[in-house]
Amino acid sequence: xxxxxxxxxxxxxxxxxxxxxxxxxxxxxxxxxxxxxxxxxxxxxxxxxxxxxxxxxxxxxxxxxxxxxxxxxxxxxxxxxxxxxxxxxxxxxxxxxxxxxxxxxxxxxxxxxxx
Amino acid sequence: xxxxxxxxxxxxxxxxxxxxxxxxxxxxxxxxxxxxxxxxxxxxxxxxxxxxxxxxxxxxxxxxxxxxxxxxxxxxxxxxxxxxxxxxxxxxxxxxxxxxxxxxxxxxxxxx
Numbered sequence: 001x002x003x004x005x006x007x008x009x010x011x012x013x014x015x016x017x018x019x020x021x022x023x024x025x026x027x028x029x030x031x032x033x034x035x036x037x038x039x040x041x042x043x044x045x046x047x048x049x050x051x052x053x054x055x056x057x058x059x060x061x062x063x064x065x066x067x068x069x070x071x072x073x074x075x076x077x078x079x080x081x082x083x084x085x086x087x088x089x090x091x092x093x094x095x096x097x098x099x100x101x102x103x104x105x106x107x108x109x110x111x112x113x114x115x
Numbered sequence: 116x117x118x119x120x121x122x123x124x125x126x127x128x129x130x131x132x133x134x135x136x137x138x139x140x141x142x143x144x145x146x147x148x149x150x151x152x153x154x155x156x157x158x159x160x161x162x163x164x165x166x167x168x169x170x171x172x173x174x175x176x177x178x179x180x181x182x183x184x185x186x187x188x189x190x191x192x193x194x195x196x197x198x199x200x201x202x203x204x205x206x207x208x209x210x211x212x213x214x215x216x217x218x219x220x221x222x223x224x225x226x227x
Binding site for chain 1: 119121148150152157158159160161162165167206208210211212213214215216217218219220
């Protein structure tokens, strides 16, 4: 079991470009969560998805950010027209059930740097 | 609003000694779960220990144990016989509706 796979591990984008972050959940996990970690801070929830559905996007900025989890393939977090404030580590987590009671399995994160 | 507070940005401990990391939280729920995660320099988030709020017994995982005080909304982590590999950021977290609320973390240094 390869665990939760995120790529790329590091991503550098110029201001105004698009960033696409990918997350492949653990085998058998159909629930995916995205979190953002700003420097020297804890993780902040962004969005919760199941296959082909966004369940909770209450933590997602209203503009420029979008997420999907298609029937086939990884979950994608997309940031359009990146700005310096988007620089952060973005973590994906997955779980086999809807409940978060057992915690998640996290990926190693993607560090986005906007220059 | 649900908040998780870690009031110790940094802590240090001598190798083989014991250290306690503090965490408090705010909630109106009676049933929830609490976690401690470890984040080493590799950035991987590793689940250390989990506590169910309806259980009075404190969770224990080898050298890691918690002191859960539900009325005080306190959830501290005790690391016994500290090892060099314990050096990391430690985050306290609490379940929300569909997500976890995290504290800002405590950086633990282990002194040889």
